[in-house]
Structures are given as structure tokens and as C-alpha cells.
Amino acid sequence: MFPTRLAEVSASQVLEVIQNEAAETLDFELKRTLPVKKGVDPWMTNGKLGDDAKDELAAEIIAFANTIGGTLIVGIDEDTATKRAKPPIFPIPRCKEAAARLHQAISDRVEPKLPVFECEGVITEADGTSGVIVMRTLESYLAPHRHTQNNHCYVRRNDRAEPMSMLEIQEMIRQKARSAANAEKSFQDSGVRFHSWIPDEHQRTHPDVGVQGTYIAQGTTQGWVGIWAVRVTARPLAPFAITNIPKQPWLKGIDTRAFNGTGQIRQLEWRDLRTTRAWAPRLRAVDREFEGTNSFGLDRISSEGLIERFVWQKQPENGRPRHGFLEITELHWNVACVVHAATVIRALNSRPTQQFALEVELMTSDPLLLHGYPQRPTAVIPAGSTTFPRYEIGELQTFDELMMTVDKDVWNLGSYHPSWELGVIWPPAT
The missing domain is CATH 3.30.950 (Methyltransferase, Cobalt-precorrin-4 Transmethylase; Domain 2)
Structure with missing residues (x-):
């Protein structure tokens, strides 16, 4: 309406x-x-x-x-x-x-x-x-x-x-229980797609182990290619059917833009990004790929309103290092892109208050030193696979709180608790 x-x-x-x-x-x-x-x-x-x-x-x-x-x-x-x-x-x-x-x-x-x-x-x-x-x-x-x-x-x-009637109430309770189970399965299926999507050269493994790096020949020595990968999945908390999804005009509003920020964040972007391809139709979904010199990504939106962002980045080194590096503003860029996509979809489908559940999964072959903020502390994320506690995409005024929670969770994973503020200057949902 x-x-x-x-x-x-x-x-x-x-x-x-x-x-x-x-x-x-x-x-x-x-x-x-x-x-x-x-x-x-x-x-x-x-x-x-x-x-x-x-x-x-x-x-x-x-x-x-x-x-x-x-x-x-x-x-x-x-x-x-x-x-x-x-x-x-x-x-x-x-x-x-x-x-x-x-x-x-x-x-x-x-x-x-x-x-x-x-x-x-x-x-x-x-x-x-x-x-x-x-x-x-x-x-x-x-x-x-x-x-x-x-x-x-x-x-x-x-x-x-x-x-x-009492029978109707009982049937609705059963229906909502099935819906909750389906929602959980959506996130599980997204995780399976993510693990299967990571290129074979980086030895896909089960979720507990995550990704593994590989040694490569460099003349008479061996180099090391570490990798980290992130999945950001958002799912509507209520039924949200999208018909004829490849023809939806709002797909143009979901781009790989950079976001300006406040506080610790000055700009969120993927510095290695070189190419973003067009959306392509899939079975009850659309997806598009984007890539850089050492990175590759996939966006996917289903007819049920499920939004997925998969990204991996390789880090070539001379010999195996003590740790790799994670530019935290790049990680947050991926989260912000999915939040913005949810905002565009719900606004242009006349459901501006539709809530989404948000899940973030991070896998890394090596410990990752966090950097990207001025006067940053030392924090190192351990190697392995981590699925963060689930978040909620609510109304616009809660977005910065969401981003700060994600930020704190990432730093907590590296054994540090931040006390700073940050915010994102969110573009209009057009």
C-alpha cells in the first residue's frame, strides 16, 4: 500500500x-x-x-x-x-x-x-x-x-x-514451527553452498576445519598462499515471495558501492575490486560475480528474499608467515552491502519494515592480524571457521548499532574488546 x-x-x-x-x-x-x-x-x-x-x-x-x-x-x-x-x-x-x-x-x-x-x-x-x-x-x-x-x-x-478456532490455533503453531525449521535450514544450506563454492585449489573442507592454504613453488623455494573467506547471509523473518526475480528493476540499486563512515570507519570498500558482472538468472534466483587480482566474490538473491554474499581472498607470501592480514573495513563492507541490499529489496517491494535475520561466517587458513583503523590495538583472529551469533536487520536507525555489534564480535574473536564508536552513512534505498 x-x-x-x-x-x-x-x-x-x-x-x-x-x-x-x-x-x-x-x-x-x-x-x-x-x-x-x-x-x-x-x-x-x-x-x-x-x-x-x-x-x-x-x-x-x-x-x-x-x-x-x-x-x-x-x-x-x-x-x-x-x-x-x-x-x-x-x-x-x-x-x-x-x-x-x-x-x-x-x-x-x-x-x-x-x-x-x-x-x-x-x-x-x-x-x-x-x-x-x-x-x-x-x-x-x-x-x-x-x-x-x-x-x-x-x-x-x-x-x-x-x-x-482451537484447531486453527494448533495448526498455526505447527506451521510456524515448520517455518522456523525452514529458516534454520536456509542458513545451513547457505553454508553448504559457500563451502562448495570456494575454489578446489584451496582444499574445501568441512565447516569445523574451514579453508586451508597451499604451498607453491617459487624457483628453488616454496611460497605460501593463505586464504580467508567470508559468508554473509540475510533471510526475511516473515514470508517474502519475489516473482519474476530476473526482471526486478531494483536489482540495479544493489551494487558494489563504497560506503562512507564515521568514527573509526572512514570508508568501507573492497580495494582489490576490479570487475563486477551483470546479474544472471538462476533457478528461482539471480546471482552475479565480482573479482579482483587476489579475490573473488558472488552475490545471490533468491525468490524467497534470501540474500547471500560469498567472498574469498588469497594472500601470497614468501614462505608461510606467522599470520595473514584482515582489513576490517573490507570485512564490514561485505556486511554493509548485504544490509543495504535488504533495505533496497524491502523498500521497493513496499515492505520497508520487513526484518531480516543476518548470519556471518568467517574462515581463515592462517591467523589474521586485524588492521584498518587508526591507532588500532593488536588483535589476531585464530585460524579456523567461525559462525558469529545471528544478528537482525531492523529499521534504519538500528543499522549503526548492528555494525558496531559485528565490529565488536570480530575484535572479541581476536581477544580484544573495543570501546570506540562507528557509523555508516547509509545511501537511500533507490
């Missing part, structure tokens, strides 16, 4: 809902005014929000979260025959204040808490305060959710929120 976060929705976008005669569906609901069993809600006459409005709207949001997600607009009426939006707007007084109170009241009425729930007032009237209230939630991976006031679990049937 709206491609941006609801806080960014404009009055003209609300008017388009009426002009386009948007119809109520499984994931869209219209309400002329704040629900009430009798009379009008006290808010409309300068009073407090009534419990009827809080309870009924909470039931609608629960139903969306337990089904496929959806958007609800309070302040637009429907044609009873066609179920389509019709003029005029029926403005809610002090709509932003009302939305803030409804957000809190509805959140308190839903158990377990919704992973994603937006509720915003959009001013449409000349008085500068009146307008509509727009709410949105996504299909929840924590479903089924229940209403704390009556203990009902609601589900969306056609254009109505209705209580679920």
Missing part, C-alpha cells in the same frame, strides 16, 4: 487511496471513524480514546499479523456494495496524538508483542492537526498472537477479522 515507512506517508498518498478506489482485501481494511459500539468515540468530541476503539483496532491488527500482514486506515469510508474507498475523508482530530496513543494501547493488547507494528497520523486537513490514522503490520513469525482483553486469537477471513 505504501512503499515508505508510515511516518513518511503524505496527504497526497492518502488521497490516492480514494482516487484509485482501493478495495478492502485480505491485507487492507478501511474504517470511516474510530470504532465504537454506540454513539461516537469520545476522542471525536475532545475527550479520551475509548476502549471500544482500542479493542477493535487491536483485533484487526492481530488478525493481520496472524494472516499475511496488512494496512488499516481510519478516516476513509468504503462503498458498501463494492468495498472500495470513496470520498470524502472523515478526519480524526489531532490525528498524530491519537495515533501515538493507539500505538501504545494496541501494543499493550497484543501477546506476544508484535515484531513489527506501525501506527501514524497523516495530516490531511487545513487545520494542520486533523487527518487519518494509518496502521500496518507484517505477517508475524511469532504468531499466533492473542488479544489480552478477551484471549481471542484473530485471523483475517476475506475482509473481516474473526476469532480462530
Whole structure:
């Protein structure tokens, strides 16, 4: 319904809902005014929000979260025959204040808490305060959710929120358990693809051992080629189907750009990058390769919204060294690229609040000395394979916290705990 976060929705976008005669569906609901069993809600006459409005709207949001997600607009009426939006707007007084109170009241009425729930007032009237209230939630991976006031679990049937039967609740619990198992399998499968993708010359091994370097002849002596490789995988936390993925225009927005930063980070980039190839269709996916003199990478996006970044880099040396080197800004560049890809995909598929789980795996044939920051301490990552604790890609304002957590985890792996701040200047999702 709206491609941006609801806080960014404009009055003209609300008017388009009426002009386009948007119809109520499984994931869209219209309400002329704040629900009430009798009379009008006290808010409309300068009073407090009534419990009827809080309870009924909470039931609608629960139903969306337990089904496929959806958007609800309070302040637009429907044609009873066609179920389509019709003029005029029926403005809610002090709509932003009302939305803030409804957000809190509805959140308190839903158990377990919704992973994603937006509720915003959009001013449409000349008085500068009146307008509509727009709410949105996504299909929840924590479903089924229940209403704390009556203990009902609601589900969306056609254009109505209705209580679920016990059999439906039990089946939804089983379904979500299967979904959680499928999510775990997605990460496992990504790891298998990663290990199989690393070139044979570097002796692919099982995850516990990781990659191994090789000796090479250098005249009368032997040199050493060490290698480190990283996998960054992001998966939507709720179902997210992408149709006809090779033709998606947003693929052009997922590039191998550099990112400017703040704090310890000044710029994230892959210094060895020379060539980035075009996206190519695969079975229910697209991928592209990129490479440099001593490095190679692969990006892959599936029709289920799975995002993968595989990279390996070789480090030729005269004889086997005590350790190799890891430019930490290059490692973070790979993470930032996947975070940005998730942002582009969800924004241009009108799901700007879609959450992703993020997994990072690092394999190295030799201990790696971390560097890349000014006045860096000494930290050496041991050889082997490490899968970091799973992260979450949430809203934009949490991205820097995510990057700092990844940064700390990498340094902790090298037996050092950093105390500095860092941030990334994230480009728009276009």
C-alpha cells in the first residue's frame, strides 16, 4: 500500500487511496471513524480514546499479523456494495496524538508483542492537526498472537477479522514451527553452498576445519598462499515471495558501492575490486560475480528474499608467515552491502519494515592480524571457521548499532574488546 515507512506517508498518498478506489482485501481494511459500539468515540468530541476503539483496532491488527500482514486506515469510508474507498475523508482530530496513543494501547493488547507494528497520523486537513490514522503490520513469525482483553486469537477471513478456532490455533503453531525449521535450514544450506563454492585449489573442507592454504613453488623455494573467506547471509523473518526475480528493476540499486563512515570507519570498500558482472538468472534466483587480482566474490538473491554474499581472498607470501592480514573495513563492507541490499529489496517491494535475520561466517587458513583503523590495538583472529551469533536487520536507525555489534564480535574473536564508536552513512534505498 505504501512503499515508505508510515511516518513518511503524505496527504497526497492518502488521497490516492480514494482516487484509485482501493478495495478492502485480505491485507487492507478501511474504517470511516474510530470504532465504537454506540454513539461516537469520545476522542471525536475532545475527550479520551475509548476502549471500544482500542479493542477493535487491536483485533484487526492481530488478525493481520496472524494472516499475511496488512494496512488499516481510519478516516476513509468504503462503498458498501463494492468495498472500495470513496470520498470524502472523515478526519480524526489531532490525528498524530491519537495515533501515538493507539500505538501504545494496541501494543499493550497484543501477546506476544508484535515484531513489527506501525501506527501514524497523516495530516490531511487545513487545520494542520486533523487527518487519518494509518496502521500496518507484517505477517508475524511469532504468531499466533492473542488479544489480552478477551484471549481471542484473530485471523483475517476475506475482509473481516474473526476469532480462530482451537484447531486453527494448533495448526498455526505447527506451521510456524515448520517455518522456523525452514529458516534454520536456509542458513545451513547457505553454508553448504559457500563451502562448495570456494575454489578446489584451496582444499574445501568441512565447516569445523574451514579453508586451508597451499604451498607453491617459487624457483628453488616454496611460497605460501593463505586464504580467508567470508559468508554473509540475510533471510526475511516473515514470508517474502519475489516473482519474476530476473526482471526486478531494483536489482540495479544493489551494487558494489563504497560506503562512507564515521568514527573509526572512514570508508568501507573492497580495494582489490576490479570487475563486477551483470546479474544472471538462476533457478528461482539471480546471482552475479565480482573479482579482483587476489579475490573473488558472488552475490545471490533468491525468490524467497534470501540474500547471500560469498567472498574469498588469497594472500601470497614468501614462505608461510606467522599470520595473514584482515582489513576490517573490507570485512564490514561485505556486511554493509548485504544490509543495504535488504533495505533496497524491502523498500521497493513496499515492505520497508520487513526484518531480516543476518548470519556471518568467517574462515581463515592462517591467523589474521586485524588492521584498518587508526591507532588500532593488536588483535589476531585464530585460524579456523567461525559462525558469529545471528544478528537482525531492523529499521534504519538500528543499522549503526548492528555494525558496531559485528565490529565488536570480530575484535572479541581476536581477544580484544573495543570501546570506540562507528557509523555508516547509509545511501537511500533507490
